[in-house]
Structure formats: structure tokens, C-alpha cells
Amino acid sequence: MFRRKWSGLPKDPHFPVDMKELGYFINEDDEVRAIDNPNNYFKFFLNRNPRWNERQRFAMNMAIQGVIWERLEKLGMKKELLPLGTEDTTKPHVPIFVSKDIASASRVVVIFGETHQDLGVLAHRVIGGQGGVNKGSMVSIVSALQQQSCSSTDMSPPGIILANTAELIWWPEGTRTLARVAFDGVPMKSAVHNGNLITDANLVEGNENTMRHISYMFKHVIPHFVDDAATIDIIGVGDGADCVEKYLDLLTKQDEWKNRIKCLALVGGLVPAYELQNEEFVKVILRNRARAYATSTEPVGMVLSGPDGNPKTRTFTEQGCPVFSSGSDHYTELTLIMARDIVLDWLQEVAMTPEGEEYLNPEYHVTFADPFLDECESDWGEWPTEASAGGGEKNELREVKAQEAGVENEPKELGEDKAVAGQPRLILVERPKALRARNSSMEDGEGEN
Structure with missing residues (x-):
């Protein structure tokens, strides 16, 4: 029977609490740099073991x-x-x-x-x-x-x-x-x-x-x-x-x-x-x-x-x-x-408020707004239904399957109405081709890295 003692566990690594012994110094710009290469800052990833x-x-x-x-x-x-x-x-x-x-x-x-x-x-x-x-x-x-x-x-x-x-x-x-x-x-x-x-x-x-x-x-x-x-x-x-x-x-x-x-x-x-x-x-x-x-x-x-x-x-x-x-x-x-x-x-x-007076923040009339805030689709509540949102992930998945099978999607898959300017719509262009290329490479034995 295999038996492992506590003494057989790997010891916790030890590092001295001293900057010089750790291999670093503080340069004239008050920055911490490596002694062996002053162009380098502190290197955290010293080992593959995170401990x-x-x-x-x-x-x-x-x-x-x-x-x-x-x-x-x-x-x-x-x-x-x-x-x-x-x-x-x-x-x-x-x-x-x-x-x-x-x-x-x-x-x-x-x-x-x-x-x-x-x-x-x-x-x-x-x-x-x-x-x-x-x-x-x-x-x-x-x-x-x-x-x-x-x-x-x-x-x-x-x-x-x-x-x-x-x-x-x-x-x-x-x-x-x-x-x-x-x-x-x-x-x-x-x-x-x-x-x-x-x-x-x-x-x-x-x-x-x-x-x-x-x-x-x-x-x-x-x-x-x-x-x-x-x-x-x-x-x-x-x-x-x-x-x-x-x-x-x-x-x-x-x-x-x-x-x-x-x-x-x-x-x-x-x-x-x-x-x-x-x-x-x-x-x-x-x-x-x-x-x-x-x-x-x-x-x-x-x-x-x-x-x-x-x-x-x-x-x-x-x-x-x-x-x-x-x-x-x-x-x-x-x-x-x-x-x-x-x-x-x-x-x-x-x-520095004069003695006897109480400091109060000034009145602020702020007109600041985030740039392009009105042009962004920030209110998702405008898409209450699946149809008005273009079908969401379900339509996207149907498009991929249909194009992989060589079948053209009918217009109603993306909504029966034609696209209106400013209305959100899902349009997939490169994804089916990418999927086919990936599947082909995997069939040839070239898996993902």
C-alpha cells in the first residue's frame, strides 16, 4: 500500500525580506529595478508554480x-x-x-x-x-x-x-x-x-x-x-x-x-x-x-x-x-x-475659509454628458420581444446551422419586416465560413491550440 508521510511533502519556498537579496534596487528615478538588468521592473512570474x-x-x-x-x-x-x-x-x-x-x-x-x-x-x-x-x-x-x-x-x-x-x-x-x-x-x-x-x-x-x-x-x-x-x-x-x-x-x-x-x-x-x-x-x-x-x-x-x-x-x-x-x-x-x-x-x-464662516460647496449646474451617449444602444428595454430584437441567440444559431447545411435562410428568420434605419438587426457574415474552416482543420487533425 502506498503511504506518504507529512515529511515527504515539498517544503514551502523561502525568500529573504531584503530587496538587494531578492535582486532589486531603487534607482535615481525612485523606481524599483532589477540588479542584473536595470531596464527591468519587478518580475512576478518567477516560476510556473504559483506558490x-x-x-x-x-x-x-x-x-x-x-x-x-x-x-x-x-x-x-x-x-x-x-x-x-x-x-x-x-x-x-x-x-x-x-x-x-x-x-x-x-x-x-x-x-x-x-x-x-x-x-x-x-x-x-x-x-x-x-x-x-x-x-x-x-x-x-x-x-x-x-x-x-x-x-x-x-x-x-x-x-x-x-x-x-x-x-x-x-x-x-x-x-x-x-x-x-x-x-x-x-x-x-x-x-x-x-x-x-x-x-x-x-x-x-x-x-x-x-x-x-x-x-x-x-x-x-x-x-x-x-x-x-x-x-x-x-x-x-x-x-x-x-x-x-x-x-x-x-x-x-x-x-x-x-x-x-x-x-x-x-x-x-x-x-x-x-x-x-x-x-x-x-x-x-x-x-x-x-x-x-x-x-x-x-x-x-x-x-x-x-x-x-x-x-x-x-x-x-x-x-x-x-x-x-x-x-x-x-x-x-x-x-x-x-x-x-x-x-x-x-x-x-x-x-482657509475665513474664521467665523462655514465652508459650503458652490452650486453646480452640470451640463456634462458622456460622448456619443445618445448614439449608443444604451436602453435595452427598447427590445421587449424576441422578434423586435432580431431573434437573439436562437436566430443566430439557426443561421449558422442553415448556412452550414447550404440552405439559405428565409427572410422571416431575421424578422419578416425589412430593416429600418436605426433598428437593431443580426447580420452574420464571417462566422459560418470560420466555422467551416475550423471544422475542416479539425478533421485534418489540426485541433485548436
Whole structure:
């Protein structure tokens, strides 16, 4: 009888958490390049076995994060551990970054990133590719904020807090928390194990998930580090923006937060205003002191919609606040990178509102519409029946079979009426010939690759 022992399973691959040992360096353009060929960026597909690729990526991401954290600390950011008061780093804790002079700041910017990005990271596709480490990380955001002023009467830079909405899974062997994707890359008992099991031992008290972490930030972290008279600016990115918006929908029912939150930037968020429960939050904060920056093919800064939405664009705009193009056409993780200047400039505009006055979004009369929207067949409801839609897939299949058999289709197969300009109609030209060619090649023994 065949018997395989646990010791006979292939060992999990090991990669050093060191950029130089992995074969990479950071060039003068702040981009990660290969040592053996400086023209090459990071190579993910190192092996046909996906486990080898995942383990290398885990080591590389940890090495890059070490570089980012070092740069944040040089900018005056200090790493703090949650729950507050944690001193033993071998016990479960979640790291965040807080500016050293935050206690004296009259204005504080709190940033909630995406729930799958490592602390300090905006987009690895920029960090490990064209753009570089600073541009693809929070280093560029912190640097820009430090050039701003707290208010028209306080020219000192604002305080900054970087929340950690992703790295909430405790890894005992590494004495740190990880994001869900990163946790899949930690060492396993063998290279063929199904993954690492998450139990209660992998949870951090008070920060068990993203919503609890956001709650802990508002209930404990901000009151602990920030002066009670300081104003709060909030930036949310991607699904981190969705989570913080849903939490603020409940939090702003408390009077103490209504006036402290001066502005809310939802970068890549997608929460519909009609799903929110607090009418005052929607009509006061969202409408007057919030802006959304959406993925769009339009140039960065283009006004896509006012607070009531824009039915003439395919971009989702029913967010209860003015919606702008972020300049990123597809990737949510690039929204804050592309829209950094307009987002931070708006925060500064709100902060410079004269003392005693309340900032209000201007009235937007948006005439923007997607190009060629009226010419596109966007309303499929105009085709209520199979006949008016040209028969759909059934007629297409009948056409193919008929033409393969050498029988011409009767006009009624595509609809008894003649084609009318602007009316949809199925016309197959090349497909039967292609099918015959494919069938012929398969008969000759030339199968598909």
C-alpha cells in the first residue's frame, strides 16, 4: 500500500525580506529595478508554480513596506500601536502612523486607505513600476500635506493620521499584522497546504475588522492624540471610503462630531446616498462639505455631477455630493495618486475659509454628458420581444446551422419586416465560413491550440 508521510511533502519556498537579496534596487528615478538588468521592473512570474510567485511577492512587498515606513518616519511620522498602550510587540497589535506634533495641530487630516493595501501603500503597480516608491505610497501624500497650513490664522502644517484598514490579521510568527492577501503569502507547513487558517488568535482586540478599526479610530485614537478644539479632515480611498462613510452616517448623529468634521473626500467610493440612514449627514455634510472623485476617462478635475447625480453619464454619480473625475479610467487604487493635487488643494481651500464662516460647496449646474451617449444602444428595454430584437441567440444559431447545411435562410428568420434605419438587426457574415474552416482543420487533425 502506498503511504506518504507529512515529511515527504515539498517544503514551502523561502525568500529573504531584503530587496538587494531578492535582486532589486531603487534607482535615481525612485523606481524599483532589477540588479542584473536595470531596464527591468519587478518580475512576478518567477516560476510556473504559483506558490513560488506568491512567496516572492510577499517578501518583496514586505521589503518595500520597510522602505516606505522608513521614509514616513523621516517625514516626522511616528508608528503607534493599537490598542493604545501596547508596549509588548509580541502581543497582537495594529500599527498606525501619527505625526509627532499632532497634539498642537489645530487641523488634522485622517486618511483611511483601501482594505487590501498594506499600511503606507497606495498602489503596488506604481511602486513596482513606472512612477516609483514615493508616488505610489503615502509618502507623496504626507509630503504634500506638510506644505499646507492649518487655517487662515495658523500657518503651521496640519497633523496627519494614517489609519490601517487592511492589516488586521495577526501573524504570530512575524509578530505583526497583515492584510488578507499578504496573509496568504506567509510560510505554510508545506508548499501544497491549502492555506493558513484564521482563528480568534489572529484577531486584535478592538480592531477585529475594518469597521471596528474605524470605530476605534474615532472613539479612542482621535480623542487621545488630537486636541478637542482641532478640526478634522477625512480622506477615504476605495472601499475604505465606503466603510468610513457608512460609519460617519451613524457617528454624525452625535453633536460633538457635527462641527469638527470640516470636509470629507471620497476618493473612489461608491456608496449611494439613498442607502444612508442619517438625513442630516446626507443633506448637510455630504451636500455641503464633501466631494467624490470617481474613476473616469475624463481629464482629472472634470466636474461630472452635482449632488443630485447626472443621468447623462455612465459613471456612478448618485453619491449625494459633487462628483469629479479622478483621472484614473479603471483602477480605484490609482484614484488618489492621479487626483492628489486637486483633492489636497480642496482640503486647503476648506481650511482657509475665513474664521467665523462655514465652508459650503458652490452650486453646480452640470451640463456634462458622456460622448456619443445618445448614439449608443444604451436602453435595452427598447427590445421587449424576441422578434423586435432580431431573434437573439436562437436566430443566430439557426443561421449558422442553415448556412452550414447550404440552405439559405428565409427572410422571416431575421424578422419578416425589412430593416429600418436605426433598428437593431443580426447580420452574420464571417462566422459560418470560420466555422467551416475550423471544422475542416479539425478533421485534418489540426485541433485548436
